[in-house]
Amino acid sequence: NAGVTQTPKFRVLKTGQSMTLLCAQDMNHEYMYWYRQDPGMGLRLIHYSVGEGTTAKGEVPDGYNVSRLKKQNFLLGLESAAPSQTSVYFCASSSAGASSGANVLTFGAGSRLTVL
Amino acid sequence: RKEVEQDPGPFNVPEGATVAFNCTYSNSASQSFFWYRQDCRKEPKLLMSVYSSGNEDGRFTAQLNRASQYISLLIRDSKLSDSATYLCVVRFFSNDYKLSFGAGTTVTVRA
Numbered sequence: 001n002a003g004v005t006q007t008p009k010f011r012v013l014k015t016g017q018s019m020t021l022l023c024a025q026d027m028n029h030e031y032m033y034w035y036r037q038d039p040g041m042g043l044r045l046i047h048y049s050v051g052e053g054t055t056a057k058g059e060v061p062d063g064y065n066v067s068r069l070k071k072q073n074f075l076l077g078l079e080s081a082a083p084s085q086t087s088v089y090f091c092a093s094s095s096a097g098a099s100s101g102a103n104v105l106t107f108g109a110g111s112r113l114t115v116l
Numbered sequence: 117r118k119e120v121e122q123d124p125g126p127f128n129v130p131e132g133a134t135v136a137f138n139c140t141y142s143n144s145a146s147q148s149f150f151w152y153r154q155d156c157r158k159e160p161k162l163l164m165s166v167y168s169s170g171n172e173d174g175r176f177t178a179q180l181n182r183a184s185q186y187i188s189l190l191i192r193d194s195k196l197s198d199s200a201t202y203l204c205v206v207r208f209f210s211n212d213y214k215l216s217f218g219a220g221t222t223v224t225v226r227a
Contacts, residue, residue, distance in 0.1 A: 042218050090160070104162050105215065107159035
């Protein structure tokens, strides 16, 4: 059982370059999330999706775009990378509903992005 | 003011010791509370939920104090494998899909 898989695991970009982070889950979860984690800041929500074809902004959406064309995939795009986007990015998924299942996030292993 | 605040630590304790730490939250209407564990350079994983009446899971005890708006985690008989960062997580609204994370409390258990 793979769970949540993120690719790539590491990437170095130059300022202004673009890239896409891919998140794939095989648990048939409705909800998917992209977080970034910076020292001393905790995880901050970038964008999330409550179902195929739907996305919504989180706390820190500026500079990022997302798409959820298939239920199992959630893509995070950086159109023009900036040094402030150097971070560790985590994708997560959870089951639907207001039940306790929606509270249990399964995370991917993370993607470490450095923007020079 | 941050929505969820934690003492970053680190808490350095010997094996077998008891360690406890708190997390405060700003929204009095917060609905659900959790502790996640994150090992160095790894992804967070759910440790336990925090119920109003308090709950235990083996050596771990979680408490909720709604009046003072904090949750706590106590680890008894600490093991080397308990060394990790513990993240306080809050769901503010029952119909909200988003969870808010604290920055974490680092615990180091030494032999």
